[in-house]
Amino acid sequence: MARVRPGEAANPAPPTVQRIRVRFAKRGRLRFLSHRDIARAFERAVRRAGVPVSHSHGFSPHPRLSWIGAAPTGAASEAEYLEIGLTREVDPAQLVDALDRALPSGLDVLEAAVATPPALADRIDAVRWAVELPGVAEGELRAAVEALLAEESVVIERVTPSGRKQIDVRKALVKAAVVTASNGPGLATGTAAVAGCAILTAVVRQTTPAVRPDDVLGALDVVAGLTPPVPARATRMAQGLLDDSGELADPLGTDRVTAQV
Incomplete structure (x- = not known):
């Protein structure tokens, strides 16, 4: 196994060149999904849709999906947000369509925008x-x-x-x-x-x-x-x-x- 030099990341991944913010809904029976269930559904959806999502470095890389204040389990929502890091630029409209088709009915992608300052949490x-x-x-x-x-x-x-x-x-x-x-x-x-x-x-x-x-x-x-x-x-x-x-x-x-x- 190659030795990791000081200051270098283990198993470096392609850099993030664009971030897109997404609003989605949690409806019907899917309001009973936990936040972890929703996160897994989106991780599968970005793979299924071929989204060029960026990953963390290290020996167990994870897709760069950042979540903001998930609704409690059992509550429906028309305003759930996440930010997706991408390795190449993507049209937000195409991302909305591809993700929505890859997700189960009840997790509905509603809109998206290219991320700009300030951070989503500050909005x-x-x-x-x-x-x-x-x-x-x-x-x-x-x-x-x-x-x-x-x-x-x-x-x-x-x-x-x-x-x-x-x-x-x-x-x-x-x-x-x-x-x-x-x-x-x-x-x-x-x-x-x-x-x-x-x-x-x-x-x-x-x-x-x-x-x-x-x-x-x-x-x-x-x-x-x-x-x-x-x-x-x-x-x-x-x-x-x-x-x-x-x-x-x-x-x-x-x-x-x-x-x-």
Whole structure:
């Protein structure tokens, strides 16, 4: 075996010459996939589609796929992001089409853009969720949301692998509103709300640990005793930089290429 000289990488790989940022959706039954399951699906898809993905150096090279804030297992999403390193330049539109055809239905590539500064992680500091609450009356949910927004601090406890953590949900909550299926946030195929089902929309700042939809529901239980009779279903609708009006800027910017449906 050849000796690796100081300052040299073991088993050097071709350099990365382009990075493309991709937005994809996690829909229907595939919302139950873990982040690792999704990562494996994309690793297989780039091979199947012949994408010239770059790899790390070393004796066990891995494709250069960088992930940003994966949605929790069980939550659907219309706004998952990753960045792909490439060994040659590729048209983002061709990449969207090739990846979407190579992935299973329910992991749907929506758009892509060539990466430009700043880093993708620096373009996201908040998330917008839509949470369907079957069996909860709209008026009851609205009263609970008003009670939550009236508080300055609402702390809930979450059990994590490293122990119990106290999370101030109200501090992270930028705004919340109640809608119905008829005027809701346009949930995608596989996540459509049931008619008459109250829907909570919430914009939440990124914190450590991140405030998740079940944390917001826990806070509603604390302030108003609201407990859904059946499990709620959450969909991440958007991620981005928060502006002064509480809206989120598109992380891909204006140069994105949208999938042709």
